[in-house]
Amino acid sequence: MATSEFFYVVIYPNGVIRYDEKGVLFESSAPIMFRSHSLETLSELKNLILANVSEAGRKQIGKVGYRFRSILPGGRGFVNHLFWVTGDDYVRVMFEVHRKLMPLQVMELYAEVRDIEVSSEFFFVVVYANAVIRNGENGEIFESNAPIKFRSHRLGSLNELKNLIWTNVSGAGFKEIGNVGYRFLSLLQDGRFVNRVVWITGDDRVRWMFDIHRKLMPLRVMELYAEVRDIGGYSAPSSFVLRDPPLSATPNRSVGPGDVAGEGSSKRGKKMQKRKI
Structure with a gap:
């Protein structure tokens, strides 16, 4: 459902996912930044990513991951987690969590961008x-x-x-x-x-x-x-x-x-x- 609210989004296409003392990190030589309203389905999210991938051509979007912060037990600090977005419910949860807990931060997503496999036929x-x-x-x-x-x-x-x-x-x-x-x-x-x-x-x-x-x-x-x-x-x-x-x-x-x-x-x-x- 469309709203006047929007989010700044950074996509790390085929980036490196690694961990340090603060949790999950995404790294990519060519991150893509744009903005989006709250989305409802995984199809909408993948189409948006595909539309912003340079020279998409015969590409498809595979796995999508969301990086978010959560507080450690006892309030000892924050750690970054990886949340795999695997369905429509996950998309809605992602936008709701970001809106409530991290409204001023850029939404960081990992996206697997791959060629569509073809055969000779x-x-x-x-x-x-x-x-x-x-x-x-x-x-x-x-x-x-x-x-x-x-x-x-x-x-x-x-x-x-x-x-x-x-x-x-x-x-x-x-x-x-x-x-x-x-x-x-x-x-x-x-x-x-x-x-x-x-x-x-x-x-x-x-x-x-x-x-x-x-x-x-x-x-x-x-x-x-x-x-x-x-x-x-x-x-x-x-x-x-x-x-x-x-x-x-x-x-x-x-x-x-x-x-x-x-x-x-x-x-x-x-x-x-x-x-x-």
Whole structure:
């Protein structure tokens, strides 16, 4: 949730983590400083870090650590601790702890910045950012006035997939990638094929998607729906120029990430026949 309150942040990308008599220290030859409003999710935090990493390119953010001070037993002084930020709850705790205990200090974060691993195999991909999802004669389709085309090697995690989409969205700026859907041909019980959308909600789904596409549709473009939304409350660094935002549209049907491949295909096929446009 965006507020008028902001924090100064220093990132130590791929820095050295060491310990001395005062506890944890981060060291890096190229720390990055910017400011941020309070964030709610790990995805928001990683996207913010990625946006500020010089020449991000095909990069992804791995581990994120927060350095904070706590008082020693008996009030004998302070020591610096390392707190690994591994989920949304940890992000909220981090900002709350910093706001209450260290409001005048710069927030210091360690971030693992790594290349997205690639293989010799690649796929052509079209992303329909904030597209309309509707039912046609052959099942579900994506519609957008500004589809984004690129190619990708096989990926292994949802974070890699979202970062790849994010880096290819025109005017990404302070955006984040929400729901991602994959359109593929599904066989119904009556022997017909129909296009349907499966929501990619985790790393296993990402690997499944690339396996399915390589085995069943290797010559077809991989079509993805991606929800691209603003991260509310970000204050861009003076050196960061925001570009024009991508086309915005609202899906005209109620769909959700709980949709699982292979479940109830025949029922959906019958419903699609009734809802033909």
